[in-house]
Amino acid sequence: MPQNKFSSVKGCGTAVSCQDCSLSSLCLPLSLHEQDIDRLDAIIKRGRPYQKGQTLWRQGDDFHSVLAIRSGSVKSFITSPSGEEQIVGFHFAGEMIGLNGLFNKKYPITTVALETTTVCDIPYDSLDALADDLPELRDQVLQSMSQEISEDQQMMLLLSKKTSEQRLATFLVSVSERFHRRGYSASRFRLTMSRNDLGNFLGLAVETVSRIFSKFQQKELIRFLDSSRDIELIDIAGLYELADLQDGTASACGKRVVG
Amino acid sequence: MPQNKFSSVKGCGTAVSCQDCSLSSLCLPLSLHEQDIDRLDAIIKRGRPYQKGQTLWRQGDDFHSVLAIRSGSVKSFITSPSGEEQIVGFHFAGEMIGLNGLFNKKYPITTVALETTTVCDIPYDSLDALADDLPELRDQVLQSMSQEISEDQQMMLLLSKKTSEQRLATFLVSVSERFHRRGYSASRFRLTMSRNDLGNFLGLAVETVSRIFSKFQQKELIRFLDSSRDIELIDIAGLYELADLQDGTASACGKRVVG
């Protein structure tokens, strides 16, 4: 009997079936019939965990699988010819990444683990064959991609129009919403990415991110606990107000359903 | 016999079939069999043209159709609660818009005509039913959305990391590429959007756009013909160099396959 929501994740390296996995309702909310889950279970590969800094795939690599993150977190970024990197999303446990690779069979982004991360590997060929029989699965994929587009466009608004304070506030409430929806605390969580990554993602210099965090602490909007990575949102309403967000689109910032 | 590539577009208001339409190979490059084209043709509605400034649909409207632009051009934007608008894409003749509305059955963006614009209206219900039978159509939709994601992420890089000069250069070569692929001149075209729209899209003030255009003219990279909307790219190579673009991703900027 699982002690907590994600206890079955611990056994990821071993033969835990999708049915037993506490993530099944999150990573593939398909309302599949029981035999369908069994079929999906049969095609999923469970590998050893990725260590912090390890690359899951590189921009331009041949597309082979979609991954469901079971525990841990990753960042995804694109690289310009001059070598500049732009982080386009962070992904946490319970999210699916890599779907976007099916356009011309290459991954368009590089994905790197931010901490020790375990995943379920769903080979594309099998998924594709399965999708032929399961309309729900196809719809799920389409919906995920459609949502990703809307979220990326919210990011365009953020990068184009918002001030540094608004950007950071938007990020914080969006991450908060995502954790909340996954059954975790909306007000206390760990930022697994560095200040550098955060600045890169939000279009700000590291120093600016640091300064805004300090300002938010002075305003008693947030507080850091043990380390500068463990944050508590004291005044979520205040952060929302700062962020200028559309209702229900908070999670747009930073959430990349499709990788 | 058509006189030019788009001559059949003129008869859009009348009963021109998809098969005769010179855009068929552009807006739905599906390699459909002949009888499939006939089926598609049967469900398409051809309405009267939209005038400059008219709204095709508004953010939040119920999703009903996908549109193929037969002539003219449009802009699409999202609106933040505080009323700020962010243009997320321009669309020209031969491009499909509105696909993104299938996520929760609402259009997530507002789309407005930049000039007199004619479209083919493909009701979603019919398209959905047709897609059940035609794997190519489904793949096409997936590919379009996947491409859109990559393009939006290129825009995130542009808005987050590029200078004003790089942004405008990126935009110009991307529009050039798009026109070129459609069989038009890569070096001479009309900018149907205002400087205001351009600035909004690129995350710049109108004045900045104007100044960069002037600077580009001084450097003899571009030239304006009759008006400030009719541009000629004199030194495309030079613009490419300025833009810091990935090979083959130039069209990412401004191109929104999915609306």
Next chain:
DNA sequence: CGGACGCTTGATTAGGTTCAATTACTGTGG
């Protein structure tokens, strides 16, 4: 213990915005 890296804070700078004024279009009605 030492070195590297990550984070914070301060001082200075710069790219782009904002404000303001002028000129060039576009479209409309007489």
Next chain:
DNA sequence: CCACAGTAATTGAACCTAATCAAGCGTCCG
């Protein structure tokens, strides 16, 4: 067809936000 009004585009000057440069501190890990 021209006059006029309203909008779009350009250009200049002042200002400001966030970047850059620089220094110091903390922390993780060999």
